[in-house]
Amino acid sequence: MATSASIETPSGKTTATENFPVGSWLLPAPLRPYIATFYALARATDDIADNPNLSPEEKLVCLDGFDAVLTGKSGDDSRYVKSARLKQSLAEIGVTTDHSRNLISAFKQDAVKLRYRDWDDLMDYCNRSAAPVGRFLLDLHGESSDGYETSDALCNALQVINHLQDCKDDYLTLDRVYIPGNWLAESGTTVAALGDTHASRELRTVLDRCLDGVEELLVTSRTLPGHLKSRRLAMESAVIYRIAVRLTRLLRRNDPVAGRVALSPFSFFLCGVEGVSSVLFNR
Numbered sequence: 001m002a003t004s005a006s007i008e009t010p011s012g013k014t015t016a017t018e019n020f021p022v023g024s025w026l027l028p029a030p031l032r033p034y035i036a037t038f039y040a041l042a043r044a045t046d047d048i049a050d051n052p053n054l055s056p057e058e059k060l061v062c063l064d065g066f067d068a069v070l071t072g073k074s075g076d077d078s079r080y081v082k083s084a085r086l087k088q089s090l091a092e093i094g095v096t097t098d099h100s101r102n103l104i105s106a107f108k109q110d111a112v113k114l115r116y117r118d119w120d121d122l123m124d125y126c127n128r129s130a131a132p133v134g135r136f137l138l139d140l141h142g143e144s145s146d147g148y149e150t151s152d153a154l155c156n157a158l159q160v161i162n163h164l165q166d167c168k169d170d171y172l173t174l175d176r177v178y179i180p181g182n183w184l185a186e187s188g189t190t191v192a193a194l195g196d197t198h199a200s201r202e203l204r205t206v207l208d209r210c211l212d213g214v215e216e217l218l219v220t221s222r223t224l225p226g227h228l229k230s231r232r233l234a235m236e237s238a239v240i241y242r243i244a245v246r247l248t249r250l251l252r253r254n255d256p257v258a259g260r261v262a263l264s265p266f267s268f269f270l271c272g273v274e275g276v277s278s279v280l281f282n283r
Contacts, residue, residue: 239275
């Protein structure tokens with residue numbers, strides 16, 4: 001039998017490389033192992049989808065294997081140990097496998113879909129590639145599903161921000177473009193502009209249009225922390241909201257085609273202080 005190493009293709013990315021704190025000290029210590037198990041499968045399957053050395057067919061076979069073990073359609077298999085661990089973890093806490101399965105669905109789409117028709121097409125992807133993370137955290141903390149809408153908006157905003165940060169690398173490495181094709185066409189440019197040394201005026205118009213969409217999502221998500229019962233989760237979401245706001249402003253001022261746009265450690269720290277303080281002093 002093959003080992004798990006023959007299925008997984010680690011990218012080297014960890015929770016420390018994410019735009020937002022994953023399972024940070026802000027969240028209750030007893031819940032962090034469950035978050036780590038959820039993230040481990042998400043990271044493993046995302047890495048497979050993003051591996052430029054695998055064919056689309058190979059990626060789909062691997063991802064189907066993770067899904068089959070997670071749902072019990074396939075018996076335990078050492079190649080998919082992270083699915084088996086998550087299946088057990090979710091059973092312990094009474095959380096559905098749907099969130100993880102939606103992530104896998106999105107990563108399977110990544111294996112075969114390289115372009116997005118319009119904003120709605122992109123949001124459909126984000127609803128499966130990003131929103132499930134927030135929904136899992138809400139369920140894990142015993143929050144109401146009424147919070148899904150604002151949580152989805154925050155997660156989807158972060159996803160689009162990440163797409164813009166990585167727009168050049170995604171295009172050159174994977175030939176994958178998450179920028180709405182109809183907006184590119186309306187601005188008189190093509191995906192080839194992502195390979196230039198800097199964003200053209202036409203491409204900059206499209207990037208700003210994407211940021212307009214992000215800001216609309218952030219307006220929707222702004223009330224999320226105030227509606228959460230868990231103070232710790234409220235602090236975490238408030239921090240993440242501020243990270244998204246700062247990154248949006250940075251992407252307005254800087255060119256992600258010329259170089260990756262990211263927060264400095266100090267800016268990240270400030271988001272933490274501001275987010276935690278907003279919850280502590282407003283409750």
